[in-house]
Amino acid sequence: MKKILLSLLILAVTFVGCQDNSNDLPNELQTKIDMSDFYAHTNENEFEAKNSAQTKDCYSMQNLNRQLKENPGLYKKMYDIEFATRKFIAGKGKPSTVGGGSGGGGGDKDVDVTPIEDGLGIINVPVYIHIVYPNANSISDTRVTEQMSTLNADFRSTNVNQLPTGTTFANDATDAGFSFSLAGTFRYNDTTSSWGTNDAVKAAYPPISPTTHLNIWVCEIGGGILGYAQFPGGSATTDGIVLGGAYFGNTGGVYGAGRTATHEIGHYFNLRHIWGDGRCRQDDFVLDTPSSDSSNFGCPTFPSVSCKTADMTMNYMDYTYDSCMYMFTDGQRNRMRAIFASGGSRASLASN
DSSP states (O other): OHHHHHHHHHHHHHHHHHHHTGGGSOHHHHSOBOOTTOOOOOOHHHHHHHTTTSOOOBOHHHHHHHHHHHOTTHHHHHHHHHHHHHHHHHTTTSOSSBOSOOTTOOSOSOOOOOOTTTTTOSEEEEEEEEEEETTGGGSOHHHHHHHHHHHHHHHTTOOGGGSOTTOSOGGGBOOOOEEEEEEEEEEEEOOOSOOOSSSHHHHHSOOSSTTTSEEEEEEOOOTTOOEEEOOTTSOGGGOSEEEEGGGSSBOOSTTOBSHHHHHHHHHHTTOOOTTTTSSTTSOOSOTTSOOOSSOOOSOOOSOOEETTEEOOTTBTTSOSOGGGOOBOBHHHHHHHHHTTSTTOTTGGGOOO
Protein backbone atom coordinates (compact mmCIF):
# COMPACT_ATOMS: atom_id res chain seq x y z
CA MET A 1 0.00 0.00 0.00
CA LYS A 2 2.83 2.41 0.86
CA LYS A 3 4.34 1.81 -2.59
CA ILE A 4 1.02 2.59 -4.24
CA LEU A 5 0.60 5.83 -2.26
CA LEU A 6 4.17 6.86 -3.06
CA SER A 7 3.57 6.26 -6.77
CA LEU A 8 0.39 8.35 -6.71
CA LEU A 9 2.22 11.18 -4.95
CA ILE A 10 4.98 11.20 -7.57
CA LEU A 11 2.39 11.19 -10.34
CA ALA A 12 0.56 14.15 -8.78
CA VAL A 13 3.78 16.17 -8.40
CA THR A 14 4.72 15.42 -12.00
CA PHE A 15 1.28 16.56 -13.22
CA VAL A 16 1.49 19.85 -11.31
CA GLY A 17 5.00 20.41 -12.63
CA CYS A 18 3.80 19.93 -16.18
CA GLN A 19 1.00 22.45 -15.63
CA ASP A 20 3.40 25.02 -14.22
CA ASN A 21 5.67 24.74 -17.29
CA SER A 22 2.89 24.97 -19.91
CA ASN A 23 4.27 28.24 -21.20
CA ASP A 24 7.43 26.39 -22.25
CA LEU A 25 5.53 24.19 -24.68
CA PRO A 26 6.44 24.50 -28.38
CA ASN A 27 4.51 27.11 -30.34
CA GLU A 28 2.70 24.48 -32.37
CA LEU A 29 1.15 23.18 -29.13
CA GLN A 30 0.29 26.63 -27.80
CA THR A 31 -1.29 27.78 -31.06
CA LYS A 32 -4.16 25.74 -32.41
CA ILE A 33 -3.86 25.25 -36.14
CA ASP A 34 -7.17 23.99 -37.47
CA MET A 35 -6.54 21.43 -40.22
CA SER A 36 -10.06 20.01 -40.29
CA ASP A 37 -10.79 21.41 -43.76
CA PHE A 38 -7.60 20.16 -45.39
CA TYR A 39 -7.89 18.07 -48.55
CA ALA A 40 -5.54 17.07 -51.33
CA HIS A 41 -7.39 14.73 -53.67
CA THR A 42 -10.37 16.11 -55.60
CA ASN A 43 -13.10 14.48 -57.64
CA GLU A 44 -12.10 15.87 -61.01
CA ASN A 45 -14.53 13.60 -62.88
CA GLU A 46 -17.51 15.25 -61.20
CA PHE A 47 -16.11 18.70 -61.95
CA GLU A 48 -15.37 17.86 -65.58
CA ALA A 49 -18.90 16.53 -66.11
CA LYS A 50 -20.35 19.76 -64.75
CA ASN A 51 -18.21 21.86 -67.08
CA SER A 52 -18.11 19.56 -70.11
CA ALA A 53 -19.45 22.29 -72.38
CA GLN A 54 -16.68 24.69 -71.38
CA THR A 55 -13.08 24.94 -72.51
CA LYS A 56 -10.81 22.65 -70.54
CA ASP A 57 -8.01 24.68 -69.11
CA CYS A 58 -5.66 23.69 -66.28
CA TYR A 59 -4.82 20.03 -65.53
CA SER A 60 -2.99 20.57 -62.24
CA MET A 61 -5.56 18.94 -59.97
CA GLN A 62 -5.82 15.84 -62.16
CA ASN A 63 -2.03 15.67 -62.18
CA LEU A 64 -2.03 15.93 -58.38
CA ASN A 65 -4.62 13.16 -58.08
CA ARG A 66 -2.40 10.90 -60.18
CA GLN A 67 0.65 11.67 -58.07
CA LEU A 68 -1.27 11.01 -54.85
CA LYS A 69 -2.17 7.55 -56.14
CA GLU A 70 1.38 6.80 -57.26
CA ASN A 71 3.07 8.14 -54.13
CA PRO A 72 1.37 7.14 -50.84
CA GLY A 73 3.62 9.49 -48.86
CA LEU A 74 2.66 12.62 -50.81
CA TYR A 75 -0.49 13.34 -48.80
CA LYS A 76 1.48 13.52 -45.54
CA LYS A 77 4.04 15.84 -47.14
CA MET A 78 1.29 18.14 -48.38
CA TYR A 79 -0.44 18.05 -45.00
CA ASP A 80 2.80 19.08 -43.29
CA ILE A 81 3.34 21.89 -45.81
CA GLU A 82 -0.19 23.14 -45.19
CA PHE A 83 0.33 23.03 -41.43
CA ALA A 84 3.55 25.03 -41.78
CA THR A 85 1.78 27.50 -44.07
CA ARG A 86 -1.00 28.11 -41.56
CA LYS A 87 1.48 28.39 -38.73
CA PHE A 88 3.47 31.01 -40.68
CA ILE A 89 0.32 33.03 -41.33
CA ALA A 90 -0.76 32.67 -37.69
CA GLY A 91 2.55 34.15 -36.61
CA LYS A 92 2.06 37.20 -38.83
CA GLY A 93 -0.94 38.77 -37.14
CA LYS A 94 -3.83 36.35 -37.59
CA PRO A 95 -5.86 35.02 -34.63
CA SER A 96 -4.34 32.16 -32.65
CA THR A 97 -6.88 29.67 -34.00
CA VAL A 98 -6.27 29.45 -37.72
CA GLY A 99 -8.01 27.47 -40.41
CA GLY A 100 -7.75 27.76 -44.14
CA GLY A 101 -11.23 28.51 -45.40
CA SER A 102 -13.11 31.67 -46.05
CA GLY A 103 -16.16 30.40 -44.23
CA GLY A 104 -18.43 31.63 -46.97
CA GLY A 105 -17.09 35.17 -46.89
CA GLY A 106 -17.65 37.57 -49.73
CA GLY A 107 -14.00 38.33 -50.31
CA ASP A 108 -14.34 42.03 -49.50
CA LYS A 109 -13.45 41.99 -45.81
CA ASP A 110 -10.13 43.08 -44.36
CA VAL A 111 -7.82 40.39 -43.04
CA ASP A 112 -4.63 40.59 -41.01
CA VAL A 113 -2.04 39.98 -43.67
CA THR A 114 1.65 39.35 -43.99
CA PRO A 115 3.25 42.58 -45.24
CA ILE A 116 5.95 42.58 -47.88
CA GLU A 117 8.19 43.51 -44.92
CA ASP A 118 7.71 40.00 -43.53
CA GLY A 119 11.44 39.43 -43.51
CA LEU A 120 11.46 37.81 -46.95
CA GLY A 121 11.69 40.94 -49.08
CA ILE A 122 10.98 40.81 -52.81
CA ILE A 123 11.57 37.16 -53.65
CA ASN A 124 13.41 36.62 -56.91
CA VAL A 125 12.78 33.28 -58.61
CA PRO A 126 15.30 32.14 -61.25
CA VAL A 127 13.69 30.37 -64.19
CA TYR A 128 14.88 27.73 -66.64
CA ILE A 129 12.74 27.37 -69.75
CA HIS A 130 12.78 24.15 -71.80
CA ILE A 131 11.28 24.50 -75.27
CA VAL A 132 10.43 21.11 -76.76
CA TYR A 133 9.06 21.25 -80.31
CA PRO A 134 9.78 19.77 -83.73
CA ASN A 135 11.32 23.18 -84.44
CA ALA A 136 12.28 24.54 -81.04
CA ASN A 137 13.13 27.90 -82.60
CA SER A 138 9.45 28.37 -83.39
CA ILE A 139 9.15 29.70 -79.83
CA SER A 140 11.29 32.80 -80.20
CA ASP A 141 13.37 34.68 -77.66
CA THR A 142 10.82 37.48 -78.02
CA ARG A 143 8.09 35.15 -76.75
CA VAL A 144 10.30 34.20 -73.81
CA THR A 145 10.85 37.87 -72.98
CA GLU A 146 7.11 38.56 -73.25
CA GLN A 147 6.31 35.73 -70.87
CA MET A 148 8.85 36.86 -68.29
CA SER A 149 7.47 40.41 -68.48
CA THR A 150 3.92 39.16 -67.90
CA LEU A 151 5.00 37.16 -64.84
CA ASN A 152 6.79 40.14 -63.33
CA ALA A 153 3.80 42.40 -63.94
CA ASP A 154 1.25 39.95 -62.54
CA PHE A 155 3.16 39.07 -59.38
CA ARG A 156 4.00 42.72 -58.66
CA SER A 157 0.39 43.87 -59.16
CA THR A 158 0.85 46.39 -61.96
CA ASN A 159 -2.50 45.44 -63.52
CA VAL A 160 -4.97 46.28 -60.74
CA ASN A 161 -6.13 49.43 -62.53
CA GLN A 162 -8.11 47.06 -64.75
CA LEU A 163 -10.48 46.09 -61.93
CA PRO A 164 -14.05 46.77 -63.09
CA THR A 165 -16.03 49.68 -61.69
CA GLY A 166 -18.31 48.65 -58.87
CA THR A 167 -16.41 45.56 -57.77
CA THR A 168 -15.98 45.03 -54.04
CA PHE A 169 -12.59 43.41 -54.56
CA ALA A 170 -10.42 46.44 -55.30
CA ASN A 171 -8.97 46.54 -51.77
CA ASP A 172 -8.05 42.85 -51.97
CA ALA A 173 -5.70 43.13 -54.97
CA THR A 174 -2.11 42.99 -53.82
CA ASP A 175 1.55 43.02 -54.72
CA ALA A 176 2.61 39.42 -54.10
CA GLY A 177 6.25 40.44 -53.83
CA PHE A 178 7.81 38.10 -56.42
CA SER A 179 10.09 38.80 -59.35
CA PHE A 180 11.28 36.34 -61.99
CA SER A 181 14.63 36.28 -63.78
CA LEU A 182 15.58 34.15 -66.76
CA ALA A 183 18.43 31.81 -65.85
CA GLY A 184 18.53 30.03 -69.21
CA THR A 185 16.55 28.85 -72.22
CA PHE A 186 17.07 25.36 -73.63
CA ARG A 187 15.71 24.28 -77.00
CA TYR A 188 15.15 20.65 -77.97
CA ASN A 189 14.02 19.63 -81.44
CA ASP A 190 11.65 16.73 -80.82
CA THR A 191 9.06 15.35 -83.21
CA THR A 192 6.67 14.17 -80.48
CA SER A 193 3.23 15.48 -81.46
CA SER A 194 1.57 15.30 -78.03
CA TRP A 195 3.23 14.91 -74.64
CA GLY A 196 0.13 14.48 -72.47
CA THR A 197 -0.01 15.20 -68.75
CA ASN A 198 1.89 12.30 -67.19
CA ASP A 199 5.18 14.24 -67.01
CA ALA A 200 6.63 12.46 -70.06
CA VAL A 201 8.23 15.69 -71.28
CA LYS A 202 9.99 16.04 -67.91
CA ALA A 203 11.28 12.48 -68.10
CA ALA A 204 12.67 13.13 -71.58
CA TYR A 205 14.17 16.47 -70.61
CA PRO A 206 14.69 16.49 -66.82
CA PRO A 207 14.52 19.67 -64.72
CA ILE A 208 17.75 21.50 -63.99
CA SER A 209 18.45 22.30 -60.33
CA PRO A 210 14.75 22.07 -59.38
CA THR A 211 15.38 22.87 -55.73
CA THR A 212 16.82 26.28 -56.62
CA HIS A 213 15.13 27.06 -59.96
CA LEU A 214 11.64 27.08 -61.37
CA ASN A 215 11.61 24.87 -64.47
CA ILE A 216 9.07 25.59 -67.23
CA TRP A 217 8.52 23.20 -70.14
CA VAL A 218 6.89 24.57 -73.30
CA CYS A 219 5.54 21.87 -75.58
CA GLU A 220 2.44 20.55 -77.30
CA ILE A 221 0.46 18.98 -74.44
CA GLY A 222 -2.57 17.91 -76.47
CA GLY A 223 -6.18 17.40 -75.48
CA GLY A 224 -6.95 21.12 -75.41
CA ILE A 225 -5.00 21.48 -72.17
CA LEU A 226 -3.32 24.83 -71.59
CA GLY A 227 -0.96 23.80 -68.82
CA TYR A 228 -0.39 21.98 -65.54
CA ALA A 229 1.80 22.39 -62.48
CA GLN A 230 3.23 20.38 -59.61
CA PHE A 231 2.29 21.45 -56.10
CA PRO A 232 4.92 21.74 -53.35
CA GLY A 233 5.76 18.36 -51.86
CA GLY A 234 6.09 16.38 -55.07
CA SER A 235 9.20 14.72 -56.45
CA ALA A 236 12.10 16.94 -57.48
CA THR A 237 12.42 14.88 -60.67
CA THR A 238 9.10 16.26 -61.95
CA ASP A 239 8.99 19.65 -60.27
CA GLY A 240 7.91 22.63 -62.33
CA ILE A 241 5.15 23.63 -64.74
CA VAL A 242 4.26 22.62 -68.29
CA LEU A 243 2.68 25.05 -70.77
CA GLY A 244 1.24 24.62 -74.23
CA GLY A 245 3.21 26.64 -76.76
CA ALA A 246 0.09 28.42 -78.00
CA TYR A 247 -0.34 29.92 -74.52
CA PHE A 248 3.26 30.95 -73.86
CA GLY A 249 4.05 34.64 -74.26
CA ASN A 250 1.85 36.97 -76.30
CA THR A 251 0.27 34.80 -78.99
CA GLY A 252 -3.14 36.41 -79.36
CA GLY A 253 -6.44 34.73 -78.68
CA VAL A 254 -8.39 34.58 -75.45
CA TYR A 255 -5.64 32.66 -73.62
CA GLY A 256 -2.75 34.28 -75.44
CA ALA A 257 -1.55 36.97 -73.03
CA GLY A 258 0.74 34.79 -70.92
CA ARG A 259 -1.64 34.32 -67.99
CA THR A 260 -1.59 30.51 -68.19
CA ALA A 261 1.93 30.68 -66.76
CA THR A 262 0.74 33.02 -63.98
CA HIS A 263 -2.07 30.60 -63.11
CA GLU A 264 0.17 27.52 -63.11
CA ILE A 265 2.89 29.20 -61.05
CA GLY A 266 0.15 30.03 -58.57
CA HIS A 267 -0.36 26.26 -58.15
CA TYR A 268 3.42 25.71 -58.01
CA PHE A 269 3.43 28.30 -55.17
CA ASN A 270 0.68 26.32 -53.33
CA LEU A 271 -2.49 28.10 -54.47
CA ARG A 272 -5.63 26.10 -55.23
CA HIS A 273 -8.23 27.08 -57.79
CA ILE A 274 -10.28 29.91 -56.41
CA TRP A 275 -13.44 27.75 -56.28
CA GLY A 276 -11.64 25.05 -54.29
CA ASP A 277 -12.34 22.33 -56.87
CA GLY A 278 -15.53 21.35 -55.10
CA ARG A 279 -18.88 22.57 -53.85
CA CYS A 280 -19.45 25.70 -51.77
CA ARG A 281 -18.09 24.14 -48.57
CA GLN A 282 -14.79 23.04 -50.12
CA ASP A 283 -12.50 26.02 -50.01
CA ASP A 284 -9.19 27.21 -51.45
CA PHE A 285 -7.75 27.78 -47.92
CA VAL A 286 -7.73 31.56 -48.42
CA LEU A 287 -9.72 33.87 -46.14
CA ASP A 288 -10.29 36.80 -48.47
CA THR A 289 -11.51 34.91 -51.55
CA PRO A 290 -15.23 34.20 -51.77
CA SER A 291 -16.72 30.72 -51.72
CA SER A 292 -17.68 29.32 -55.10
CA ASP A 293 -18.75 25.97 -56.50
CA SER A 294 -17.35 26.23 -60.02
CA SER A 295 -14.92 28.00 -62.29
CA ASN A 296 -15.83 30.95 -64.47
CA PHE A 297 -15.11 31.23 -68.19
CA GLY A 298 -15.00 34.04 -70.70
CA CYS A 299 -15.28 37.61 -69.38
CA PRO A 300 -18.23 37.57 -66.96
CA THR A 301 -20.17 40.71 -66.16
CA PHE A 302 -19.76 41.66 -62.52
CA PRO A 303 -21.24 40.32 -60.34
CA SER A 304 -21.29 36.63 -61.21
CA VAL A 305 -22.86 35.04 -58.14
CA SER A 306 -22.49 31.55 -56.68
CA CYS A 307 -22.66 30.26 -53.09
CA LYS A 308 -24.60 33.47 -52.29
CA THR A 309 -21.58 35.69 -52.92
CA ALA A 310 -20.04 37.45 -55.90
CA ASP A 311 -17.31 35.38 -57.55
CA MET A 312 -13.84 36.88 -57.86
CA THR A 313 -13.77 36.14 -61.57
CA MET A 314 -10.82 38.46 -62.17
CA ASN A 315 -8.52 36.36 -59.96
CA TYR A 316 -5.60 34.63 -61.63
CA MET A 317 -6.70 31.30 -60.14
CA ASP A 318 -10.03 31.22 -61.98
CA TYR A 319 -10.50 30.16 -65.63
CA THR A 320 -11.56 33.46 -67.20
CA TYR A 321 -9.91 34.83 -70.34
CA ASP A 322 -6.42 36.28 -69.95
CA SER A 323 -7.62 39.85 -70.56
CA CYS A 324 -10.17 39.56 -67.74
CA MET A 325 -7.96 38.34 -64.89
CA TYR A 326 -5.64 40.69 -63.07
CA MET A 327 -5.24 40.03 -59.35
CA PHE A 328 -4.02 37.96 -56.44
CA THR A 329 -5.38 38.73 -52.97
CA ASP A 330 -3.62 39.42 -49.68
CA GLY A 331 -4.50 35.93 -48.48
CA GLN A 332 -3.13 34.31 -51.62
CA ARG A 333 0.05 36.31 -51.22
CA ASN A 334 0.40 35.01 -47.66
CA ARG A 335 0.09 31.39 -48.81
CA MET A 336 2.62 31.80 -51.60
CA ARG A 337 5.18 33.58 -49.45
CA ALA A 338 4.81 31.09 -46.58
CA ILE A 339 6.55 28.33 -48.53
CA PHE A 340 9.59 30.61 -48.97
CA ALA A 341 9.99 31.22 -45.24
CA SER A 342 12.85 29.53 -43.37
CA GLY A 343 12.25 25.79 -43.52
CA GLY A 344 9.53 26.22 -46.13
CA SER A 345 9.11 23.75 -48.97
CA ARG A 346 10.46 26.20 -51.56
CA ALA A 347 12.78 28.29 -49.39
CA SER A 348 15.82 27.20 -51.42
CA LEU A 349 14.24 28.62 -54.57
CA ALA A 350 14.59 32.24 -53.49
CA SER A 351 17.73 34.05 -54.63
CA ASN A 352 17.46 37.59 -53.31
